[in-house]
Amino acid sequence: MTARRAAASGVRVIAIDGPAASGKGTLAQRLAAHYGYARLDSGRLYRAAARRLIAAGGTGEDAQAAVRAAQAVTAEELADPELGTDQVAQMASRIAAYPEVRAALLDFQRRFASRPPGGAPGAVIDGRDIGTVVCPGAAVKLFVTASLETRAERRLKELREKGLDSIKTRVLQDMRERDARDRSRSEAPLTRAEDAHLLDTTGMDADEAFAAARAVIDGMCT
């Protein structure tokens, strides 16, 4: 019955977690389009809070300032292209370690999961703690990984496509730091839920990762 678990509301949730640039974002987008589900990139909530904090001159050391930034985040700002920089990502990872910041962003994610926008019958949510903390009852849980080298290459390509001048060694270092912080924090660390399917996308392109995820999901529902 595990495969058929659904949120109390009847909405089917696909939870996708994994480290930075593991391919979970592209995968989440494609799965949402395929199944007609709404998609939430939970990382953008943390990034939006980080961006607000940076704009206010915050350094990330003051938990209360970070909480205020998180409380002020609105759905509208999640599409802001400025959220894509590594500076914002680093700050996001720093403030994501504060339990109060996580608590401030939890309601938004749970509301999205139980009542996806547009009346969609399901939600695809990606992040670090979706299968473990935000939606532990999700119908499907995927834990997406790839080697550090692969992830750094992907992030580099992504940043360059956005016109952001980036150096590989710097991207690697940033990613290492962020992953270590995300994995070691005491509150909702990045970890694979016991019932999550592991999907290692090293050596896979986006189409192959999509096909592998669909095979898992569709296999669970037959």
Ligand code: CDP
């Ligand atoms: O795009 P990328 O995978 O590099 O990062 P992201 O998903 O946008 O997340 C940015 C940062 O937000 C992460 O490094 C985490 O510290 C934090 N985050 C989190 O703590 N919990 C989530 N559910 C999503 C993101």
